[in-house]
Amino acid sequence: MDGLSPRPGEDAPALAAGPGRVVGRPVTRIEDLPLVRGEGLFAADVNFPRQLHMRVVRAEIAHGRIVSVDAEAARAMPGVVAVWTAADVADIPLIPFRATKVRGLEPYCQPVLARDRVRYVGEPVAVVFADDAYRAEDAAETVMVELEELPVVLDAAAPPGEFAPGHDTEPTVVRKEYGDIDAAFRSAHAVVELELSVGRHSGVPLETRGAIARYDAAHDVLELHGTAKKQHWNRDEIARLLGRPPQGVHLFEGHVGGGFGVRGELYPEDLLVCAAALRLRRPVKWIEDRREHLVATNHSRQQSHRIRAAVDAEGRLLGIDDAFFHDQGAYVRTHGARVADLAAGMLPGPYRLPAYRVAGHFRLTNKTPAATYRAPGRYETTFVRERLMDAIAARLGIDPVEIRRRNLVAAAEMPHARPLDALGTDVVLDSGDYEGLLDKALARFGWDAMQQELAARRAAGECVGAGLAFFVEKSGLGPSDGVRVTVDATGAVEVVSGAASVGQGVETALAQICAEALGVDYSRIRVVRGRTDRIEFGNGAHASRVTVMSGSATWQAALAVREMALECAAQLLQLSPAELTIREGVVTRADGLAGPSLTLAEIARGRGPNSPAMRGQTPGLTAERWFWSDHMAYPYGVHLAQIRIDAGTGGVTVERYLVANDIGRAINPMLVEGQIVGGLAQGLGGALLEEFRYDPSGQPLSTTLADYLIPTIAEMPEVDVLIAEDAPSPLNPLGVKGAGEGGTNGAGACIASAVDDALRRPGAITSLPVLPAHLRALLTEAP
Amino acid sequence: MKAAPFAYHDPRSVEEALHLLATLENARLLAGGQSLMPMLNMRVAFPDHLIDLNRVEGLAGITAEGGALRIGAMTRQRDIEESPLVRAHLPLMAEALTHVGHRQTRNRGTIGGSLCNLDPSAELVAVATALDAVLDVQGPSGVRDLSIHDLPLGFMTPSLAPEEMLTAIRIPLPPAGHGAAFEEFARRHGDYAITSAAAVLVLEGGRIARASLTLGGVGAGPLRLRTAEAALAGQAPSEALFREAAAACGSIEAMSDPQAPAWYRRRLAATLARRALAAAASRATTPARQGSLA
Structure with a gap:
């Protein structure tokens, strides 16, 4: 069977490694024709x-x-x-x-x-x-x-005020803890403590x-x-x-002209x-x-953290203790306390962490209500955690790359269970070779040669630097998703899914998966999504879940249809199903020898409701399959940046940027790259430009796109994307992990690290966005 | 973001437009619309009448007139940027225009609209100030000359009477061989500058014969640094000289907002002024002679 390898003990075989007929290839998007013709329906x-x-x-x-x-x-x-x-x-x-x-x-x-x-x-x-x-x-x-x-409450870290009689502005504190945190700090060689904050920004879709x-x-x-x-x-x-x-x-x-969570x-x-x-x-x-x-529309991100780490003499983490204040804005919206919960659950990221304690103060303020925005809780905590790693490196005089190496969870430790939960599921890092990806990324970026180049430029008076940030994402939130694949009497294939599309290429990705399994042309598959009248249940498009969940369900449903078609054909052609395959919608001999063939349309007609052969059976060449998952799949990656600061203006130019992201398996590398670069633009926006500001009375100051600054093409650096497939997820038959958020996740942390390096002042950046006036002031104070 | 009701007028001649302007209550002129249309849609501007100048004959075009370039008020920014006359004789304006919004907005935006909107950070206002532009202001009783230096009355308030309109901008040509440079700092390309600097230097015999140095974005209107200009005159150009001249920016009055406090604007001004002077000097050629369009 093309592109398939049986895996024992599973209902459906897993997708074989390497590019398939259509999966793993950068094929063009099937959803683009109406969009480029101006026939879209926004x-x-x-x-x-x-x-x-x-x-x-x-x-x-x-x-x-x-x-x-x-x-x-x-x-x-x-x-x-x-x-x-x-x-x-x-x-x-x-x-x-x-x-x-x-x-x-x-x-x-x-x-x-x-x-x-x-x-x-x-x-x-x-x-x-x-x-x-x-x-x-x-x-x-x-x-x-x-x-x-x-009176207004505008600072989530200030003492709570009154929301309504009997209710103060702190509805809950998200607490998580494991290990002996007090012992970790007692036995520490050094304790590193930081106060850090991330500004209020959000997804601002074009539509x-x-x-x-x-x-x-x-x-x-x-x-x-x-x-x-x-x-x-x-x-x-x-x-x-x-x-x-x-x-x-x-x-x-x-x-949908951009979703981004909001x-x-x-x-x-x-x-x-x-x-x-x-x-x-x-x-x-x-x-x-x-x-x-x-x-x-929902704002996001605004948090301030007071974090401290206990480390041994070699810089190995013994424990992290974090208290943070989450600025929820004026009301609890549809996500409840999800962002604070994700922040608390995902903060440890890629590092081996024996003890951890976090208290997330979920606070209401008199600002626009907040909720998820691409990499919610992770953009914030990657900034916090990676700032902490840089600070540990500086304190102990260890190279920032080396400090990360010493703490990364090793490939041999996978799957790595943490006694923690996020989104209501236990955090079990499913697969990964973190250090392997770090090495690949450093090599691709030319990290060592670049350091020499930067030293020479500094000697010539330039203010240049480089930084990095490692991140762990999460994806494929369960628990379930169902997909129905149907071949009609004309041979047309329809995939009906409860997923939604916010423009990311869902239709193409599901069509590729279906085509690979079924043996049909992906570009002629109709993918139905985002409507409740065609399928009773769906979980939509969020949390980088569609390719993992709906993709796996599509794979299984399409394989079931394939099996059904081969069995029907085998009877009619008097061969065994194993001797047959499907190519371009036609069932033929798998060995390529000439012989009788049947189209999927003919088989579908034979399985029609009025066909005598179907008496007593459910008619149709169709199958609905469900995919369940108790655990999330965890993609991971590294951001690397080289930046220049104009010492006269404080302006930052990002000269070069690399995102390395292992997503297990790229169904369509072109779509993945688009996701990563687009996500990075938003991450850089939050790092350098975007901020919802308020005056002391709570009047919003960022109410037009002239005040809320989204990066444009002129602000985007040259971006290199390294898509790795070294650690397929064992949790689904495709091996995929979500690719929607890795481009955003590490950007704030990485820019902060690079700016510190350019300033030659470790720990200088404690908040996002990094503002030119602030840098100009730092440069004036500089020795 | 739907405009409040207004009456729309579509005159074909300057006379007709002036008549409407003189007879209608609470009327606004519409030029390229790049600022006014958003202001209407955001209900920040509430005119009862909108007089659209886009079909008025004779308001657009760039012509040489003696020792000056005459640019019609409705000339599109993109046409000015592309104009061989402007590129040859007013390189400062051509350079500054690349910072004005984006190509798409420059296709519609006009020079007259920009000058009359009088945003404190508008590049064209700073350039016109640096080049000592003279404005043709037409009213019921005819045309008067208005020096660009007398245009700003206050924050975004031009010194035009309600029944007057700007019809053209005349810019005396700096001598051939002059050096000019425009520097600005904005958070993003195409945004209004937080601060900008425009410099024009005329060199004679290796020394600065004439200097013009203008800051944008620091106050309600552009700021000509006359003292610094005088100090530059007669000196040989050098990094040290420009640094010293730019240091004058350290004591200017500057606007303040949370993103760009006054101290920051002053430092930006000093940096940008120094860079603009240095770039202008590097572009100037000596000996200079009086410019001519023959």
């Missing part, structure tokens, strides 16, 4: 006859008691159909969060419209529905919100959010369009919150358009504008 492209436009009236102060909301003038404006305030949606419960072990978060969830208080600038207070987007905005301007200002709801009264179905990421959970919750059966609600995904969560606006479509009996459209996006 949220704003969705329109229905008689639709209304919704405009949200948002809080203009960071914390206040609502005295009154006067919408009389707005109701009288031309084209206005309705204006709602909290009283109109009092029957809609607070927006819930997904499964978490953390208790006590419920009172901190967000109402769809602010009830008695506003808690951040941008919080929805009222909504206007009008026949035109301009008129809706005109009317929204006239809604008068009277507020009595309350802002959008939601278009339509009630199909003829079929009693509520439809929501413009969705992303997490359709099935959102469908179930929308149904529950609006008091409808889930079968009477369907979500649809068109194209798109596709259940936000107030999604429920508002749904409720309005039901009540007003007209389709309702809402498209977020950029200013709204920057205050209303």
Whole structure:
């Protein structure tokens, strides 16, 4: 069988190593044709006859008691159909969060419209529905919100304040611990202690959010369009919150102009358009504008850590003790305390760590609510952990590369179980050759030769340096995913999955996997994703899970269809299935000798519902398979950077950058490289440019793309990507690990390390983003 | 981000535009729209009337007039950047334009729009100041000359009467062989500069005959460093001289915001001024003679 090698004791054979017919090859994306032709379907492209436009009236102060909301003038404006305030949606419960072990978060969830208080600038207070987007905005301007200002909490590390009577602004502390941490510090040769912080930034997709709801009264179905990421959970919750059966609600995904964790969560606006479509009996459209996006869509990242490490005389870690403050913003959103939990669970990264204690203070502030953003909890803790490794190296006078070598978990120690959990699963590093990848990366970057070159440039007066950061990612969050593969009577192949696509190439990757297993042309496979009306269950697209989970389910379902087709063909051709194979959709002799053949279309027709042969059997050339996983797969990698600081301006130029990432198996190396480079752009943004800033009263200062600085092509360095496949995951038949977040993960840590090196001041960088004014000040103080 | 209601006017001549401007209440002129359109859509600007200049005849174009270049107010930034006349005679402007937004915005953005928007960090305002531009300002009673140095009244406020419009910019040509350089620091390429410096040097007999040094982004309008210019005159160009001249930036009044406090702007100014002077000197050729467009 092409590209397959049987593995004993498993239902489906594993994907063989090396490039297959189509898997492992950089084939072009099947989803691109409509996009390059301008035929894409983004949220704003969705329109229905008689639709209304919704405009949200948002809080203009960071914390206040609502005295009154006067919408009389707005109701009288031309084209206005309705204006709602909290009283109109009092029957809609607070927006819930997904499964978490953390208790006590419920009172901190967000109402769809602010009830008695506003808690951040941008919080929805009222909504206007009008026949035109301009008129809706005109009317929204006239809604008068009277507020009595309350004191603001803006620093998550400051003592907690009051969220509501009886609830302070620290709903929980995420605690994890193993080993004898106190003994580790007692016996330490040295203790290294740091205070570090990561700024508030987030995913800012090119396409802002959008939601278009339509009630199909003829079929009693509520439809929501413009969705992303997490359709099935959102469908179930929308149904529950609006008091409808889930079968009477369907979500649809068109194209998504970037997800990054922030798109596709259940936000107030999604429920508002749904409720309005039901009540007003007209389709309702809402498209977020950029200013709204920057205050209303999830923020992320902001944490400050007080971390200390106990090490022996050789720099080996004995224990890490960390206390951090997680700035959650004004409400608990759909992720609950997930980011703080991930930060606590993933902080140890690639290092052998005998004892560990962490306390993550999950704090609410009067800022935009926060949740996941590409490499959530890991971008932050990789920064913290790798700063710590650099500090240990400096303290003990050990080379930064060497200090990492001494602490990396060895290949022979894999799988490596830590007495820790993250995302509700035990952390078991499934496979890896960390030091092997470090060596490959250093060699590819020319690390040693570069050091000499940098020394020469420094001698000539330049301010240049290099840095590195090692990271461990996580991917393939279970527990389950199902995929149905069907060959119809014309031979067309359809893969129906509960996954979603946020633009990352899901359709192509699933089509490649299906094609490899089934023996058909990948480019002609239709992949259905992101819609609840075609498959009862799905987990969407997040946490670098799709290729691992949906990919494995696709592989199994396609192999099942293959087996079914070969068995049918074997009977008709009077050969054994083992003597047959499928090439380009045609069943032929595997040995290549001439002989009778059958197309998949012919076999599918033979298995049609009216075929006498199918009497008493489930008809169709189709199979649904489920893939389960109790543990995550852990990709890993190294970031290496060479940078230059302009001593006159403090400006940083990233001259060269390498991301080495072992993802077990690259289904499509071109897509993987795209994921890594795109992810890196976002990581560099958080390292050098992006920050949501607030003034002392809680007014957001980064409300346009002229103030919130996303890197452009001019700021991107030359990036080299080393995709390694040395440590396939033993947890799935494809050996894959997720590739979505490794490009982002190590960027902040790596830039900080390189900037320190250029400044010749170990430990100089303690916060992100690294700002030119700060560097200019450091350079002035420099000896 | 949908603009509030306004009435749209589409005049075809300067006279018609001026008439509308004089008769309509709370009217704004629309040039390239690269700042005004976002301001409208963000409801930061609320004009009752928008007078679109894009179809007005005769407002765009670059011509040589005696010892000056005349650039129509509606000339697109990209056309100026590409103009052989500008490249040959006003290399400072051509260089500065590469920092103005992005090619796409320069295709629409105009020089008149940039000068009248008067952003403190706008490159074209700094360049016009460095080159002693004279503006043609037209109103109901005719055209008047306005020195660029008299344009800024305050933060983003040009000294134009409500019924007046800018129709052209005249820039006296620096002598052939002059050296010019534009330096700026922005967080990203294409952003408004935090601080910029524009330098023009005319050398004669190995010495600086004339110097022009302008800072952008430090105050409400561009800042000509006249004292430094005077100190440079008559001296032989050298790194030490430029360092000393740039040191004057250490005591200027500078704006302050959390990203770029005043001290930082002053240091940027000193660095950029020194670099601009050094680059200008390296580009100047002696002996210089009066420029001519013949």
